Amino acid sequence: MKKYKIKEHERRKKEIYRIATQTLWQKGYDKTTIRDIAKATDMTTAGLYYYFKSKEELLFQILDSHMDDMLAGIEKIAATQAPPLDLIKRYIQYQVDNYCKDKFRSKLILNDDDCLTGEWYEQIKQKQRSFLVFWRHALDEFCRDQGLPADHIAVDAHCLVGMCNWIYRWYDPKGDLKPEALGEKIFNTFVFGLTRKGQAPFS
Structure with a gap:
């Protein structure tokens, strides 16, 4: 019982x-x-x-569980030890797919995380930084493999994650562009921008 x-x-x-x-x-x-x-x-x-004791605690628990889920997912991808370019592509698709499956929490983490205060705010920010580390490592390895400048990897990572995050402002998963195609488009656009060539490198 x-x-x-x-x-x-x-x-x-x-x-x-x-x-x-x-x-x-x-x-x-x-x-x-x-x-x-x-x-x-x-x-x-x-x-x-x-x-829950307050509205802020409710928000914290929602965002904290979301970040735990996001970290668990990206850690699983990273554990495959795939080549950096493959990891980048899979991270992008993971981010797009997550929005399609969990758009409510995805929007809250972007729009309302700053409503938290004190330790709750710091805990969420620390998990967001930990999440970004995976992207930074993959981008850093990719750039080094390709002989590309790696001086501003943190900026590159923020730009790429930002491209994925803000699709919630305009993207409709039920439209003509399917999530897989959107992930591919973001990947190609970003990689072309890094290499400044007409095609993505797959060396």
């Missing part, structure tokens, strides 16, 4: 966070109230506070 209650608690918690994430995505963190979330989840405000 105890195990059942624990499972039911976790199931309910996941459902609350799923609905809360969508509500925050629709209205924005600043404009969303606890009453809005209570109404969307068909709960009382007192009932919600059983799962």
Whole structure:
């Protein structure tokens, strides 16, 4: 019976966070109230506070779980020890696919992470920096393999991740351009820009 209650608690918690994430995505963190979330989840405000102590804690837990998932995914790709160019391509596709599957949390991490304060803010920023390290390493190895300048790899990494992140402002996965094609297009555009040639190097 105890195990059942624990499972039911976790199931309910996941459902609350799923609905809360969508509500925050629709209205924005600043404009969303606890009453809005209570109404969307068909709960009382007192009932919600059983799962989190404040709206900021709710946002932190949503973003923290998102970054944990993102790090786990990119670590799995990196563990394949594929050539750097292949890693870059797979990182890009991973980022695009993640947006298509998880657009609510993807938008929140971009728009509302600065709403966090103190240790919560620092924890999210540290995980974002850790995520970027994978991109930097792959780009650095690629540039060195190709004899390309590697003086501003951090800038290159931010530019590439930015290209992937901000597709949420305009991209419709249900449109003519499928996620695989978008990932390929971002990859080709970025690599052509690095090499300044008419085709991507695959050496």
